[in-house]
Amino acid sequence: MAHPAQLGFQDAASPVMEELLHFHDHALMIVFLISTFVLYIIVAMISTKLTNKYILDSQEIEIIWTVLPAMTLVLIALPSLRILYLMDEINSPLLTVKAVGHQWYWSYEYTDYEELGFDAYMIPTQDLAPGQFRLLEADHRMVIPVEAPIRILISADDVLHSWAVPALGVKMDAVPGRLNQMTFISSRPGVFFGQCSEICGANHSFMPIVVEAVPLEHFENWATKMLEDA
Incomplete structure (x- = not known):
């Protein structure tokens, strides 16, 4: 951070x-x-x-x-x-996540699960809880297992966006009609913040990215809970 x-x-x-x-x-x-x-x-x-x-x-x-x-x-x-x-592609990632940029929010689909997906909107300043960061917090976090190879597929629904998380060393353009991909491994647990890095319109600075890396057991519990809620 x-x-x-x-x-x-x-x-x-x-x-x-x-x-x-x-x-x-x-x-x-x-x-x-x-x-x-x-x-x-x-x-x-x-x-x-x-x-x-x-x-x-x-x-x-x-x-x-x-x-x-x-x-x-x-x-x-x-x-x-x-x-x-x-940074080259890996052949057998543990998890594949599809991130789609919209004006002005991100949606995530966990392709290894049949119905695990959600939209991530920025939390307005007036709704922030104590300790949360202004313009960086999202109502849903992209949760991933720590120390596991992750493949992320990146695209856009309307205009050019860019999925970037500096602490993880990842940045990839989200292009409408095109599916870009990149891989990364989180070496430690934590919450990592990013933002759209492509000027995509009036609310460009209001579509944050929040990646939370947790142990595999916690990730499985989170995925089970998300599927039950769905």
């Missing part, structure tokens, strides 16, 4: 998000080193130490500023490709 004046990312709640945080720090360090080197070159040129024509026309300098960027791209590309493979 984010907190006031936060500068960094939310705490990772999935293996993919942990890898994304490591990659962010890795890339940021490379950018910092490049910026420092370029600043040094600029300062040195201003002081006329590098304006000598024999240095500027040097073959060695041309080799360096060709090879170094190529090596930098490799250092960024290798961990990036690794994360892409980690």
